[in-house]
Amino acid sequence: MKSKPIIEVKNLCKTYEFVEKQPGIKYSFKNLFKAEKKKKEAVNDVSFSIEEGELIGFLGPNGAGKTTTLKMLSGILTPTSGKVQVMGYEPIKRQKEYKMQFAFVMGQKMQLWWDLPPMESFLLNKKIYEVSDEDFKKNLDEMVELLDVKGIINKQVRQLSLGERMKCELIAALLHNPKVLFLDEPTIGLDVVAQKKIRDFIKKYNKERKTTIILTSHYMEDIAQLCKRIVIIDLGKIVYDGQLDDLIAKYASNKKVTIYFEDGVTKKEVGKFGNISEFESLKVSFEVPRNDVKNMIGGILTSDLIIKDIEIDEEDIESIIRNIFTK
Amino acid sequence: MGKYLAVISNSIKKNLAYRANTFILMISVLFSFGVLFYFWNSIYMQGNKVGTYTLSEIISYYIFITIFELLFTSTNTAWSIGDEIRNGQITNSILKPMGYFEYKFSQSLGVIFYRMMLFVPVIALVLFLLRNYLTQPKDDYGYLFFIILSFLAFILNYIIYYIVGISSFWVVDNNGFFFTCLVVISFMQGQWMPLDLLPTWFVTLGNYLPFKYLFFVPVGVVSGRSAFEYSMLIIPLLWCVSLYFLAKFLYKKGIKKYEGYGV
Known part of the structure; x- marks a missing residue:
C-alpha cells in the first residue's frame, strides 16, 4: 500500500x-x-x-x-x-x-x-x-x-x-x-x-x-x-x-570561466579558447563545457597572454533556466 | 508555561550581558533623583508653589513618578516589536508554537525583573535619604493598594505599548509615530506634571482614557494625594480586558497585512 x-x-x-x-x-x-x-x-x-x-x-x-x-x-x-x-x-x-x-x-x-x-x-x-x-x-x-x-x-x-x-x-x-x-x-x-x-x-x-x-x-x-x-x-x-x-x-553542461588579463585583449585574441559570454578588455567570461574546463585553462595559461587571475564558477541557475527555455 | 519562564530568564540574562551599562545607569538614576529634589526644593524655598501641592507632596509625586518610570514601563516593547516587524524577525515568531503577545510580555517581565534588581537598592537609598519629605498614603492599607495598582498599571502599560508596537504593521515611518505616542502617553500618564493641576476639560478628557491609571493614579494613592477607591481597581481592569482583545484583534489583522509585503 x-x-x-x-x-x-x-x-x-x-x-x-x-x-x-x-x-x-x-x-x-x-x-x-x-x-x-x-x-x-x-x-x-x-x-x-x-x-x-x-x-x-x-x-x-x-x-x-x-x-x-x-x-x-x-x-x-x-x-x-x-x-x-x-x-x-x-x-x-x-x-x-x-x-x-x-x-x-x-x-x-x-x-x-x-x-x-x-x-x-x-x-x-x-x-x-x-x-x-x-x-x-x-x-x-x-x-x-x-x-x-x-x-x-x-x-x-x-x-x-x-x-x-x-x-x-x-x-x-x-x-x-x-x-x-x-x-x-x-x-x-x-x-x-x-x-x-x-x-x-x-x-x-x-x-x-x-x-x-x-x-x-x-x-x-x-x-x-x-x-x-x-x-x-x-x-x-x-x-x-x-x-x-x-x-x-540535459542542461547544466557548462561552467563559467572568467579570466582576468594583465594587458587588454581583443575578442579575436581570446575567441579561440571558447564561447565568450561576457567581454571586457581586461576581463572575459567563457561558457565552457564541464569536461573541457581543464584543457581550456591549460590552453590559456600556455599561451602568450598574461593572466592575472582565473575564476571558475558554476553556471548559475539563471543561465541554466535560460537554457531550458531556449533549447 | 515553562517556555514563558525561559523567555523571562533569557530576557534578564540578555540585559545583564551589558554590565558596563549597569553601573553608569545606577549612578545616573541617583543623580536624577538628586536633581529632582534640589530643583523643587529651591523652587519652593523661593516662595513659589505648584498648584495646591506642598513641597513634600510635589517631591513625593516626582519621586514616585520616577520610580514608576524606572520599574514599570515597557516602552522597549513597542520599539522591539517595531524592529521585529520591520526586519522580518517576527516571521520566526509566527512559526513557533508560542503566542506573540505572551512572548513579548515575558520579555517585558524579564526587563522589569532586571530593572528591579538594578534599581531597588538605589531607590531604597533615595527613599531613606528623603524620608522627611515623603508623604504617606491616606489609607491604612495604602501601600498594599499601591502594590496592586502598580501591578495593574504594569499590565495596562504593557498592553498599550504592545498596541503601539503592532501599529508598525500599518505605519511605515514608525520612529515618528512612536515618538509621538510616547510623548502623548507620558504626558497623559502624569509624567511631566500632576494631572490634577491641568484645566478641568483636560482632566475630564483624561477620565475617559486609560493613561492616568498608568502612573498618576497609583502615585496619587501612595503619596496620599488621593484616597483609594475601588473604581481605581475596576476601571483599569476593564481597560486591560478590552485593550487585550483589541491587541489580539489588531495582531491578527496586522499579520494578514504583513503577509502582503514584509515576509
Missing part, C-alpha cells in the same frame, strides 16, 4: 494585489480617487507531492515564486487558492501540533538571541518545543559534534562569525527533531569550508532521521551535493520536477 505523501500541493496559487504607482502629478491625483489595483501572480497553479524522507531542491530565479511557495507551505502566507497539506495539516491554520513538528531556517532571519550565547536560545527552544532532557542532550551533542561547534555555543552570538552563527541556527531549528524542515539559502555568504560542513551535516541528518527537507539555494553545489530530486519554479509555474542527474545531463 502506497503511503500518503507527507507534503501535498494541488493547484496552489498566490496573487498579490498592488497599487501601481506611476510618476507624475496627474497620476497621483488619479490615484486619490480611484487607485488602479494591479495583480501579480506570484504562484500560478503549482502542484507536486513529496514523500517522507526526501531531500528536495527548490530552484528558480529571484522572484520566480519559490520562496512564496515555501511560505505557503510553512503557514506564513495564505494561499489565494489551491490546497496545501503538510503532515496532514493545513499550514495556514498554524496549529500548535503542526508547528511542533516543523522548522524553517531562513538564511537572513535569525532566531538566536543576539546578546546571548547560542546555548541559551537552545534551552529556550527546548522549552518551547517541550523537548525532554534526554532527547535534548542527545540531539544537541550529536549536532554539536557533527558541526564542530563545541567551543562556541557558550559565546555570545554577536561574537560569532557568519558560518558559526549559521551552524548554531541549524542546531536551534533541529533540537526538537522536526519531521519537516525548510532551508532557505542556508549557505549564503559562507566560506567554502563552512558550506561543506553544513552540506555534510544536512545530508547526514536527512539520511539518519528521515527528515523531509526542502532546500532552496543559489549555489548549484548545494543542490548538486544534497538533492536527488529538484523542482524548478519560474514565473510562478513549475518548469521541472524530476531527478537532478537528468537535469544536469
Whole structure:
C-alpha cells in the first residue's frame, strides 16, 4: 500500500494585489480617487507531492515564486487558492501540533538571541518545543559534534562569525527533531569550508532521521551535493520536477570561466579558447563545457597572454533556466 | 508555561550581558533623583508653589513618578516589536508554537525583573535619604493598594505599548509615530506634571482614557494625594480586558497585512 505523501500541493496559487504607482502629478491625483489595483501572480497553479524522507531542491530565479511557495507551505502566507497539506495539516491554520513538528531556517532571519550565547536560545527552544532532557542532550551533542561547534555555543552570538552563527541556527531549528524542515539559502555568504560542513551535516541528518527537507539555494553545489530530486519554479509555474542527474545531463553542461588579463585583449585574441559570454578588455567570461574546463585553462595559461587571475564558477541557475527555455 | 519562564530568564540574562551599562545607569538614576529634589526644593524655598501641592507632596509625586518610570514601563516593547516587524524577525515568531503577545510580555517581565534588581537598592537609598519629605498614603492599607495598582498599571502599560508596537504593521515611518505616542502617553500618564493641576476639560478628557491609571493614579494613592477607591481597581481592569482583545484583534489583522509585503 502506497503511503500518503507527507507534503501535498494541488493547484496552489498566490496573487498579490498592488497599487501601481506611476510618476507624475496627474497620476497621483488619479490615484486619490480611484487607485488602479494591479495583480501579480506570484504562484500560478503549482502542484507536486513529496514523500517522507526526501531531500528536495527548490530552484528558480529571484522572484520566480519559490520562496512564496515555501511560505505557503510553512503557514506564513495564505494561499489565494489551491490546497496545501503538510503532515496532514493545513499550514495556514498554524496549529500548535503542526508547528511542533516543523522548522524553517531562513538564511537572513535569525532566531538566536543576539546578546546571548547560542546555548541559551537552545534551552529556550527546548522549552518551547517541550523537548525532554534526554532527547535534548542527545540531539544537541550529536549536532554539536557533527558541526564542530563545541567551543562556541557558550559565546555570545554577536561574537560569532557568519558560518558559526549559521551552524548554531541549524542546531536551534533541529533540537526538537522536526519531521519537516525548510532551508532557505542556508549557505549564503559562507566560506567554502563552512558550506561543506553544513552540506555534510544536512545530508547526514536527512539520511539518519528521515527528515523531509526542502532546500532552496543559489549555489548549484548545494543542490548538486544534497538533492536527488529538484523542482524548478519560474514565473510562478513549475518548469521541472524530476531527478537532478537528468537535469544536469540535459542542461547544466557548462561552467563559467572568467579570466582576468594583465594587458587588454581583443575578442579575436581570446575567441579561440571558447564561447565568450561576457567581454571586457581586461576581463572575459567563457561558457565552457564541464569536461573541457581543464584543457581550456591549460590552453590559456600556455599561451602568450598574461593572466592575472582565473575564476571558475558554476553556471548559475539563471543561465541554466535560460537554457531550458531556449533549447 | 515553562517556555514563558525561559523567555523571562533569557530576557534578564540578555540585559545583564551589558554590565558596563549597569553601573553608569545606577549612578545616573541617583543623580536624577538628586536633581529632582534640589530643583523643587529651591523652587519652593523661593516662595513659589505648584498648584495646591506642598513641597513634600510635589517631591513625593516626582519621586514616585520616577520610580514608576524606572520599574514599570515597557516602552522597549513597542520599539522591539517595531524592529521585529520591520526586519522580518517576527516571521520566526509566527512559526513557533508560542503566542506573540505572551512572548513579548515575558520579555517585558524579564526587563522589569532586571530593572528591579538594578534599581531597588538605589531607590531604597533615595527613599531613606528623603524620608522627611515623603508623604504617606491616606489609607491604612495604602501601600498594599499601591502594590496592586502598580501591578495593574504594569499590565495596562504593557498592553498599550504592545498596541503601539503592532501599529508598525500599518505605519511605515514608525520612529515618528512612536515618538509621538510616547510623548502623548507620558504626558497623559502624569509624567511631566500632576494631572490634577491641568484645566478641568483636560482632566475630564483624561477620565475617559486609560493613561492616568498608568502612573498618576497609583502615585496619587501612595503619596496620599488621593484616597483609594475601588473604581481605581475596576476601571483599569476593564481597560486591560478590552485593550487585550483589541491587541489580539489588531495582531491578527496586522499579520494578514504583513503577509502582503514584509515576509
